[in-house]
Amino acid sequence: MVLLQIAEPGAAPEASTERQVGVGIDLGTTNSLIAHFDGNDLNVLTDDTGQASLPSVVYYGDSQTLVGADAERYASAEPGNTIASAKRMLGRSREEFEDDPYIQLTPGEGLAFATDAGTKTPVEVSAAILTALKDRAGPQLSGPISGAVITVPAYFDDAQRQATRQAAELAGIKVLRLLNEPTAAAVAYGLDEQAEESSVLAVYDLGGGTFDISLLRMRAGLFEVLSTGGDSALGGDDFDRALAVHLLDELSIDEPTVVQRRVALALARNAKERLSDKTSVDLDVSGLDTAASEVTVSRSTLEALLFPYIDRTLTACRQTLADANVDTVDRVVLVGGSTRTPAVRQAVTDCFGLEPLCNLDPDQVVAMGASRQADILVGNRQGDEALLLDVIPLSLGLETYGGLVERIVDRNSTIPVARAQEFTTARDGQTGLVVHVLQGERERVEDCRSLARFELTGIPPMVAGAARIEVTFQVDADGILAVSAVEQQTGARSDIVVKPAFGLDEAQITDMLKAGYEHASEDMLARQLGEALVEAEALLDGLLAAMTADGDLLSADETAALQSDMKNLETVMAANQPDDIRGATEILGNACEVFAARRMDRSIQKALQGVSLSQLESDVVEESTP
């Protein structure tokens, strides 16, 4: 179905000429995976040694960059050059990590790591991981990747989602959609396709660095997130750290070195994993440089250490149930390697009163679901496919007087969403207004996350309270925010796509991409040109067909203006410059937006007619339906 070539409901879908390759990527805190679904088989792609999980670790040495297990090997010897769990820092601020003894930050502003290969931001580290995953696809798939569905914790705020998109952009991956991880897990179990009555599903996702609990409702092919909760800084890493601290205490190491901390962490992780099957394990602690050579850890010791963390997850579960006003759930799905811990499984079973689904590998289930959705979004399956509706995880608002936050978009609103609110000036003759955008649930500015500040200027001087400034928040299907402010009487306006204050700005991204292009091969340039031409042709073809079908929606002037922009694009296409083609495509795209919107309005009628006809036999049809 193409917006500019709207098909009749029920008409045969346009056939794709060739199968597109869509992949699902789980960019995890501890491990990352890539999976591909070809319509029949679902494969989690592996590396040369047959490993599916890629440790989310990057090593930046002075002569080489390594990703995954190869990078992990440097963790003890060169901790400063070996970056793990970078996802925790995606889109976040320096202040949140300054006291963390496990991270070596660069001096000065911003959140970045000092390595022998230079300063590296969390976005760059994530891009390196994505690139390594993308490289797996080359030898194992039938063609180049057309697009990817990348999963993010449901809890991710705007800045974190933006940073994830930037990482993909740096890695040269086209993002079809950012999908909430729990939603992907439910898709992996095929729960979206089960034609049962409306049922409620809880997805309990305890990974390495994040905990998410999501309640989803499924009915008749629709898949809706009712509410989400959790903690973006709680996970198996905390289990490891708690046990590492316990080990260091046991051995009376009061002021551990960075290396000792690392070794203790590795020992702790190993012990935790082995304690899933055993009731007690002996650890060789000779690597810690102390008198003792062995320490015994029992499962009950571990469970006592884990209790406060598991309890926090259950509190979040109950809160999320209350948010959705749901008393009982019909199913529970377990996601994330930390759900292998027996104490976690038992706690979840007790909390929800039913046995959770866990027959798919909890480490792979998210990537598997994402790959199924990627296959749909890339255009291989058409017709009445299940639709995944997501919600915004945190409320959005603006700073008002007295440091208070005025909420504009409530959390758990279904996205895409747009909301407008009117504000006014506080002083006589005020000509500018600072718009401070915040995300979070608390009432005071300092308790919420600051997303952006911008200034609306050009307000005509009036008495206080006379100006009418409408601020509109628009959140797209990925949960990414755009804000605009308009003074109603003069039309003075400011637009801003909210860029992560703690990530990279657009110029930095462009520079990095350019640096990449300079070293790029002829092949890469040819590919870029090809992509630009395909996008331009798709727009031209669609628009031409639309103008033939619904030309009556345009005035003569509008038609002439569009034709001129089309002609311009065709001229530019002949010159083979990717940047110019993209520019002219964008101009034409903007120019035909109003036309596309009018066509959409016209097609509403048809969309709803299809529905009433199909319901005729069993339901009463509204009298108003023509």
Add this chain to the structure above:
Amino acid sequence: MNATAGATARDYFSLFQLEPDFALDETALERAYHALLTQFHPDRYAGKPQVEQRVAAQFCADINSGYRILSDEVSRAEYMLQQAGVDLVAAERVGVESTFLMTQISLREQLEELEPSDAAGRQSLTEEIEGHYAGSRDQFASTLATDARLDAARHWQEMCYLSKLLSEPKLRVS
């Protein structure tokens, strides 16, 4: 670029092809909502030119707003008053009638005296509030239908108060 285009101008009843009636058929609303989203969700345009994705996102934002407003009785009532040109700020300044104020005070007192362990008391208070709410709602519907807009605005305020009371943590099952 026109973020607000259509966002406030669209009539939500006609968007979902429903009669502008307070007592709307919720099944029909839900069916129309799903039908529109199924066709126009931005995911349907994932590989398409950006203009299509943008227009689809704006349109879906509208569909979501419309559904959110119409699917809830209190916000539907507020929306219908706005559409009828009632100045809600002025109406709120006038407030509710004194008999309702007395009801308000009595319900609030009962809520405050409610012991957290008293499940039966919670149940009966909930039912009492629900009864008042149903009364206000029916009066809203009939006054709006007869164009007694200021009366309707008053009953809408009663609905607001009572539905808020029903969502008090003390009344919700833990």
